Amino acid sequence: EVQLVQSGAEVKKPGESLKISCKGSGYSFTSYWIGWVRQMPGKGLEWMGIIYPGDSDTRYSPSFQGQVTISADKSISTAYLQWSSLKASDTAMYYCARHPATVTTFDYFDYWGQGTLVTVSS
Amino acid sequence: DIQMTQSPSSLSASVGDRVTITCRASQGISNSLAWYQQKPGKAPKLLLYAASRLESGVPSRFSGSGSGTDYTLTISSLQPEDFATYYCQQYYSTPTFGQGTKVEIK
Numbered sequence: 659e660v661q662l663v664q665s666g667a668e669v670k671k672p673g674e675s676l677k678i679s680c681k682g683s684g685y686s687f688t689s690y691w692i693g694w695v696r697q698m699p700g701k702g703l704e705w706m707g708i709i710y711p712g713d714s715d716t717r718y719s720p721s722f723q724g725q726v727t728i729s730a731d732k733s734i735s736t737a738y739l740q741w742s743s744l745k746a747s748d749t750a751m752y753y754c755a756r757h758p759a760t761v762t763t764f765d766y767f768d769y770w771g772q773g774t775l776v777t778v779s780s
Numbered sequence: 781d782i783q784m785t786q787s788p789s790s791l792s793a794s795v796g797d798r799v800t801i802t803c804r805a806s807q808g809i810s811n812s813l814a815w816y817q818q819k820p821g822k823a824p825k826l827l828l829y830a831a832s833r834l835e836s837g838v839p840s841r842f843s844g845s846g847s848g849t850d851y852t853l854t855i856s857s858l859q860p861e862d863f864a865t866y867y868c869q870q871y872y873s874t875p876t877f878g879q880g881t882k883v884e885i886k
Contacts, residue, residue, distance in 0.1 A: 755824075
């Protein structure tokens with residue numbers, strides 16, 4: 659069974675750094691693109707970026723390029739989303755999600771994690 | 781970026797109604813479109829991909845159609861468990877989502 663299990667909720671102050679995680683299981687982690695989606699409180703879904711754990715090829719939405727870093731550690735089947743300096747506007751639910759088994763870089767998401775709530779407040 | 785515009789942003793319907801949600805892309809996306817359902821406090825769930833292909837396990841009352849820039853999600857007979865928010869997503873280029881359509885009980 660394919661599963662994506664995300665790290666727990668975080669409460670941080672503006673200016674702090676943060677790295678949240680998404681552990682994949684039940685499939686070959688290195689063979690599927692995995693991505694991150696933001697959902698601000700009461701708002702819609704925003705595609706942030708994706709990574710191919712097999713070679714760490716990473717693509718970002720222009721809206722998030724330079725604002726976050728996506729990485730992966732294939733030895734422990736885990737993808738990460740990190741911030742170097744959080745802002746209050748980063749308060750949101752963040753979902754990781756996996757592409758299906760296709761050869762295209764951009765695709766839909768067939769499996770989703772449960773979400774990680776990040777709250778940034780002074 | 782390709783902009784995705786969903787309509788309506790919300791609708792009220794009754795159990796058994798036929799419901800249609802539309803998604804318009806700012807340029808042609810060659811059927812590279814997925815539909816998701818999200819219930820409060822839950823992760824989105826994939827319903828359809830490639831505009832009209834039903835994901836495994838999704839009830840057949842859900843269907844998708846369209847081409848070029850205009851796509852439609854149809855629920856043929858709304859069930860109590862279908863009250864949720866629905867999102868389209870294009871993946872023809874850097875993916876983007878529509879703003880969502882909330883389906884509420886009339």
